[in-house]
Amino acid sequence: MASPGATILEAARSAGITIPTVCYHDHLTANAVCRICVVEWMGSRTLVPACVAKIQPNARIYTDNERVRTARRVILEMLAATVDLSEAPELQTLLAEYGADPHRFGSDAARREHGPVKVDNPFYVRDYDKCILCWRCVQVCAEDVQFTFALGFNGRGFETSIATFFDRPMPETTCVFCGNCVGVCPTGALKGKREYLAAQGAPIGPR
Amino acid sequence: MTTSSSVSPTAAHLHLSPRQATAVHAILRRYRGKGSAYLLPCLHDVQAITGWLDADLAAQIAESLDIPAVQVHNVIEFYALFYDHPVGRTIVRVCDDLACYLAGSEAIVRACAAHLGLDPEHGGTTADGAFTLEIHPCLGRCEQAPFLMIGDEAHGFVRPEQVPALLGGEA
Amino acid sequence: MTYQPVLTARLGKIDPASLQDYEAAGGFQALARAVELGPKAIVELLREAYLLGRGGAAFPAGIKWKAVSEAPAPKYVIANADESEPGTFKDRILMEGDPFALVEAMLIAAFAVGAEQGYIYIRGEYPQAIARVQHAVNTCYNAGYLGRNILGAGFHFDLEVRKGAGAYICGEETALFESIEGKRGFPRLKPPFPTECGLFGRPTVINNVETLLCVLPLVLRGLDWFKSIGPEKSPGPKLYCLSGRVHRPGLVEAPMGTTLRTLIYDYGGGVSGSGELGGVLLGGAAGVFVTPEHLDVSLDFAGLRTIDAVLGSGVVMVFDTSVDMKAVLRRIARFFRHESCGKCYPCQLGTQRQHEIVERLAAGRLRSGDLLALREIGQTMRDASICGLGQTASGAILSAIDRFGFDEHTGRFLRFDSNW
Ligand SMILES: Cc1cc2nc3c(=O)[nH]c(=O)nc-3n(C[C@H](O)[C@H](O)[C@H](O)COP(=O)(O)O)c2cc1C
Ligand code: SF4
Ligand code: SF4
Ligand code: FES
Ligand code: FES
Numbered sequence: 001m002a003s004p005g006a007t008i009l010e011a012a013r014s015a016g017i018t019i020p021t022v023c024y025h026d027h028l029t030a031n032a033v034c035r036i037c038v039v040e041w042m043g044s045r046t047l048v049p050a051c052v053a054k055i056q057p058n059a060r061i062y063t064d065n066e067r068v069r070t071a072r073r074v075i076l077e078m079l080a081a082t083v084d085l086s087e088a089p090e091l092q093t094l095l096a097e098y099g100a101d102p103h104r105f106g107s108d109a110a111r112r113e114h115g116p117v118k119v120d121n122p123f124y125v126r127d128y129d130k131c132i133l134c135w136r137c138v139q140v141c142a143e144d145v146q147f148t149f150a151l152g153f154n155g156r157g158f159e160t161s162i163a164t165f166f167d168r169p170m171p172e173t174t175c176v177f178c179g180n181c182v183g184v185c186p187t188g189a190l191k192g193k194r195e196y197l198a199a200q201g202a203p204i205g206p207r
Numbered sequence: 208m209t210t211s212s213s214v215s216p217t218a219a220h221l222h223l224s225p226r227q228a229t230a231v232h233a234i235l236r237r238y239r240g241k242g243s244a245y246l247l248p249c250l251h252d253v254q255a256i257t258g259w260l261d262a263d264l265a266a267q268i269a270e271s272l273d274i275p276a277v278q279v280h281n282v283i284e285f286y287a288l289f290y291d292h293p294v295g296r297t298i299v300r301v302c303d304d305l306a307c308y309l310a311g312s313e314a315i316v317r318a319c320a321a322h323l324g325l326d327p328e329h330g331g332t333t334a335d336g337a338f339t340l341e342i343h344p345c346l347g348r349c350e351q352a353p354f355l356m357i358g359d360e361a362h363g364f365v366r367p368e369q370v371p372a373l374l375g376g377e378a
Numbered sequence: 379m380t381y382q383p384v385l386t387a388r389l390g391k392i393d394p395a396s397l398q399d400y401e402a403a404g405g406f407q408a409l410a411r412a413v414e415l416g417p418k419a420i421v422e423l424l425r426e427a428y429l430l431g432r433g434g435a436a437f438p439a440g441i442k443w444k445a446v447s448e449a450p451a452p453k454y455v456i457a458n459a460d461e462s463e464p465g466t467f468k469d470r471i472l473m474e475g476d477p478f479a480l481v482e483a484m485l486i487a488a489f490a491v492g493a494e495q496g497y498i499y500i501r502g503e504y505p506q507a508i509a510r511v512q513h514a515v516n517t518c519y520n521a522g523y524l525g526r527n528i529l530g531a532g533f534h535f536d537l538e539v540r541k542g543a544g545a546y547i548c549g550e551e552t553a554l555f556e557s558i559e560g561k562r563g564f565p566r567l568k569p570p571f572p573t574e575c576g577l578f579g580r581p582t583v584i585n586n587v588e589t590l591l592c593v594l595p596l597v598l599r600g601l602d603w604f605k606s607i608g609p610e611k612s613p614g615p616k617l618y619c620l621s622g623r624v625h626r627p628g629l630v631e632a633p634m635g636t637t638l639r640t641l642i643y644d645y646g647g648g649v650s651g652s653g654e655l656g657g658v659l660l661g662g663a664a665g666v667f668v669t670p671e672h673l674d675v676s677l678d679f680a681g682l683r684t685i686d687a688v689l690g691s692g693v694v695m696v697f698d699t700s701v702d703m704k705a706v707l708r709r710i711a712r713f714f715r716h717e718s719c720g721k722c723y724p725c726q727l728g729t730q731r732q733h734e735i736v737e738r739l740a741a742g743r744l745r746s747g748d749l750l751a752l753r754e755i756g757q758t759m760r761d762a763s764i765c766g767l768g769q770t771a772s773g774a775i776l777s778a779i780d781r782f783g784f785d786e787h788t789g790r791f792l793r794f795d796s797n798w
Contacts, residue, residue, distance in 0.1 A: 032567055034723050035762040046769065047761045052567055067761065071724070074758040078727035104751055105731055133726070142275075149275035153562065153720075154215055154284045156545075158730035160720035163284070165276045166216050166262040166291075174276070244578075246560030251502075251541055274560070285562040285719075287544030288502045300503070304464045305659070305709055306621040306695060344546070344713050345464035346503055349621035349695070350628045359505040 008039060008050035012063060019063050020072065020094055023134040024051040025184060028144050031135055038071050039063045047071055069098060076100040081109045084129045087188030114161060120169035124182045125196045130189040131162055137181035137190060138162065150175035216284065216291035221261045230256045235271040243274050246282055250289055259290035295332045295339035299374065300356040303342045306349035315353045316342055318370035338374070383631040384595040385588065385615055389475035394510050397517050400478040406523065408594040412486045413531045420490040420597065421447050427596055427604045430612050433458055433586030434664070434690045436679040442583050445573035446491040449581035455487045456577065456584040459500040460542050460549035463662035464713060465693035468617040469587035471629050473500065473507035477514035481537065483590035485523065486597065488535045491583050495536050499554055502542040512539045546717040550765050551584045553719065564721045565765035588617055608634030612678040622696040623651040635678040641694055651698030656794050657782060658697065661690025663710045664770035666777040703782060703791040704740035707775050711736035714771040725768025728759040732772060742789040749786060
């Protein structure tokens with residue numbers, strides 16, 4: 001039985017029920033931005049995010065019905081039509097599992113592209129074409145862990161992106177190169193420079 | 208395949224006259240130590256003097272309010288009324304939303320763009336820096352459609368042929 | 379039309395800069411009466427009156443006031459004057475023409491719930507309303523209506539005018555808190571609700587300008603008067619923002635539950651353009667389209683639910699049959715794409731994809747599968763978005779497609795002329 005005050009996600013886990021998550025991270029504040037974890041709570045007008053909604057006694061909750069699966073599938077389709085998920089195997093698995101078809105929006109659907117990978121410091125690189133805006137890096141850099149406040153946002157809506165103060169290179173920001181952001185990034189948008197260089201070099205390396 | 212336009216602040220710098228610099232200084236002093244809840248008022252007050260906000264000003268505002276610099280950045284980049292790039296001395300906001308469209312806003316937008324020599328799709332800033340033209344969502348004056356604002360001045364029931372006179376000779 | 383306007387009674391009759399004018403026209407009598415009644419009785423009055431919020435969500439104001447009145451201090455009251463729903467202009471007219479009334483209403487709210495600090499958050503594109511309300515606030519400080527020991531009744535209240543900065547989303551109550559706190563207008567997750575954890579994490583009453591102004595006549599004239607106006611389930615006076623293709627667009631004060639027919643033909647002087655009604659947008663871009671068959675439905679919160687429509691912020695925008703409905707839908711899609719805050723995926727991504735499909739629809743280049751995608755995106759935004767913006771971003775567009783006879787093959791709306 002779920003402990004009082006547990007989220008639907010926690011309760012489901014302890015009951016052996018899987019609910020997919022994308023933005024959620026066990027050690028970070030849940031902001032419930034991706035909405036992949038939504039479930040149907042009978043009596044609620046909208047679906048509710050399992051990673052933050054607290055379970056209540058006698059609640060009737062469907063974690064995998066048609067309505068829930070449609071929402072998850074459409075979110076995944078829209079995401080994959082926007083962002084480069086080639087280094088996000090967990091998202092690839094979800095796309096397959098939900099039968100998501102990212103091509104349905106056409107080959108001219110706008111993608112979020114940010115130009116060349118940002119290589120501006122010795123420790124890590126930033127490849128924002130792969131960024132899904134899960135907010136984890138911003139959170140670890142701010143109140144969730146580091147209180148460094150090097151990372152923030154540009155734009156809004158579809159044009160939101162992760163940014164530094166006036167887009168300055170990392171060494172010119174408050175960044176202390178703790179690497180926490182790289183550690184929590186789920187898609188390869190942030191990765192160690194050595195790993196990046198190795199991957200870059202691989203195709204032309206000695207056979 | 209289309210790409211979303213990357214929205215980034217410019218690396219350009221503001222050049223403040225001595226009078227502007229003094230005025231900004233006074234504002235920053237007034238907001239010193241007031242914290243996050245005074246960020247929007249402070250940005251409004253500073254921008255009223257400077258026209259737009261560059262990295263230097265943003266950093267000074269952060270320092271004065273005693274908040275992280277990236278928070279100032281985040282806020283400037285979110286709100287449509289804060290500018291991270293140079294804009295005209297007068298901003299012309301032409302409503303092209305529903306009620307104004309029904310009253311002929313397309314012709315008003317075209318007339319403004321033609322008079323100022325700007326693109327009727329996206330607006331922009333005149334080469335002499337006199338005007339910035341914005342095609343704007345509903346400005347809350349639908350009962351006076353079509354509607355536009357020149358700076359803080361409201362103009363309702365506008366007809367295309369009035370536009371040159373409204374925008375005057377500066378352009 | 380025997381109804382006597384109360385919310386708009388002073389508009390154009392007094393100098394909005396003059397406290398004397400306001401007082402001579404009955405101003406600050408409601409505050410005096412409220413002080414006589416005491417906080418408990420005011421909250422009770424509001425609850426019994428069943429005053430529903432006029433900002434869009436139609437939540438009973440009395441429930442919020444009661445919750446906050448019982449919560450520990452410090453607490454806040456906020457007037458939501460962000461008014462950015464396309465087609466809405468009522469709060470602007472009230473603030474420009476009768477700014478002291480908003481200050482008085484805020485004083486009553488603060489007195490009733492025990493708040494000592496309040497904010498009026500006015501959309502940044504309303505310079506005149508901002509100037510007039512700010513002037514009213516300054517004048518009230520000088521006259522002893524704001525500050526310490528107001529009316530000698532031993533209560534204190536500070537009121538600050540805050541200027542928005544061009545973001546529709548900041549009208550959403552929790553995004554508005556974030557904005558006052560100096561942050562991006564990202565809506566918060568609910569629960570917790572504002573009455574428990576609002577501005578600065580404290581219990582907060584936030585109401586629309588019109589909702590607050592309804593409190594003045596309610597306190598002065600009493601419960602029976604209030605309940606005698608409009609339908610039982612949503613009583614009181616209502617401001618309708620009449621615009622679009624009518625001969626006399628404008629702000630209409632009428633009893634809640636007035637019909638479209640009365641608004642369009644009696645107040646609006648009938649349909650302009652082709653002269654023939656094609657449809658009406660209720661509630662703004664976040665609302666839904668209805669058809670001429672709905673002319674006699676009661677325009678109140680409950681009545682409209684019966685036809686899957688909403689009253690929202692009181693937008694009544696009229697479209698005659700000559701209108702190019704595609705150009706209208708393009709603007710609605712463009713609006714939501716532009717105003718999505720980007721916090722949650724369904725709306726951040728869905729408003730973009732919706733805009734792309736509606737652009738194709740408008741250009742007569744719909745592809746097979748586009749309409750299904752549009753519906754699924756709409757359902758996903760409605761079901762899974764964090765806030766009301768995403769939840770309503772598809773409603774108007776889908777209602778037009780469903781109710782105006784959209785023909786996928788010709789790309790035309792059968793209800794509207796196709797000669798453009
Ligand atoms: C996207 C969005 C925009 C909103 N804009 C406004 C607004 O401009 N003014 C307003 O009073 N309420 C607005 N609301 C509703 C508020 O969230 C809130 O319900 C209202 O301020 C409560 O006051 P009321 O109960 O008096 O209506 C908006 C809601 C959403 C989701
Ligand atoms: S860079 Fe990585 S961690 Fe940061 S928001 Fe993007 S995907 Fe998430
Ligand atoms: S629904 Fe839209 S506006 Fe609301 S939180 Fe989500 S992205 Fe932001
Ligand atoms: S995992 Fe719950 S919203 Fe992202
Ligand atoms: S639609 Fe133009 S002011 Fe409202």
